[in-house]
Amino acid sequence: MSEVKKIATRDSYGDMLVELGKQHDDLVVLDADLAAATKTGKFKAAFPERFIDCGIAESNMMGVAAGLSVTGKVPFASTFAMFAAGRAYEQVRNTIGYPHLNVKIGATHAGISVGEDGATHQCNEDIALMRTIPGMTVINPCDDIEAKAAVKAAYEMEGPVYLRFGRLAVPVINDENYKFEIGKGVVMREGTDLTIVATGLCVCEALEAAKMLEADGISAQVINIHTIKPLDEDLIVEAAKKTGKIVTVEEHSVIGGLGSAVAECLAEKCPVRVHKIGVNDVFGHSGPAVALIKEFGLDAEGIYKNIKNM
16 A cells, blocks of 8 residues: 655645746745745745745734735735744734735644744644634645645635644645635545544544544544634534534644634534544643644544543
8 A cells, every 4th residue: 555645734835836926926925034944935936036035024024915915916924823823913913904905824834743843833822813813714724735725715815814834744635636615614524423623734633533433333524624714614513413522623722723613603503512622721842743743632543532531
């Protein structure tokens, strides 16, 4: 059996920017002195005249992106999630969100899978922050194919978008026929006993956990929620009615992220038990990315054990 292909979604981001750059002269890429890490260096090499390095000044970069957008350009402002959502939050809120400008934020190195960079760079709060900005679309793709489709969809829509990408190479679980639609979740696996709602790199792990549960006679449905805002509430409610139990899994704090979005939806529209798996209100720490995912219980075995102990 051939080995599963693994690609970091930050690579997908860089590759798709180049492809879109070939088709659209209005696309401009900004970075904050991290082009090699965010993979926007690929765009810089192909279109140096449409690439702006703003230096280690992320807040200023958001202002520059806002200015470019009002001239008719479609800017993709790129840096680590910790800086895009954290350091530059005020500028994202007031300069991009408040006037509802057509700026796309490419936030790489999100979550604990940043690994050795440690707690200061492991942003587990960015989805929560971006969800609170009115009109902000928040997308967290699970693999290479979905990430590329998300970047394309972000370019094509009008308004601010927060795109969340990872540093760690993850399995490619979708095929070339995959259809991406902003605001629409995807049923990856059918089941009747409970529903696992996952996002980002946790989708692949949730699918593996579902196979382990099946061996114990538990039928788990798996839903991939790539767009956390706007949330596919119809699909979530349908799953709650079908299985009666919901488990959310995310490489993000259990406060304010996917789990909170799902719980808020169901509390209003279809009250059922919601069990949240994620980073449990703690900071991360340095370590190999795969080891950290295991330590925080976000790998398939951890998800499986957590569900079994519910």
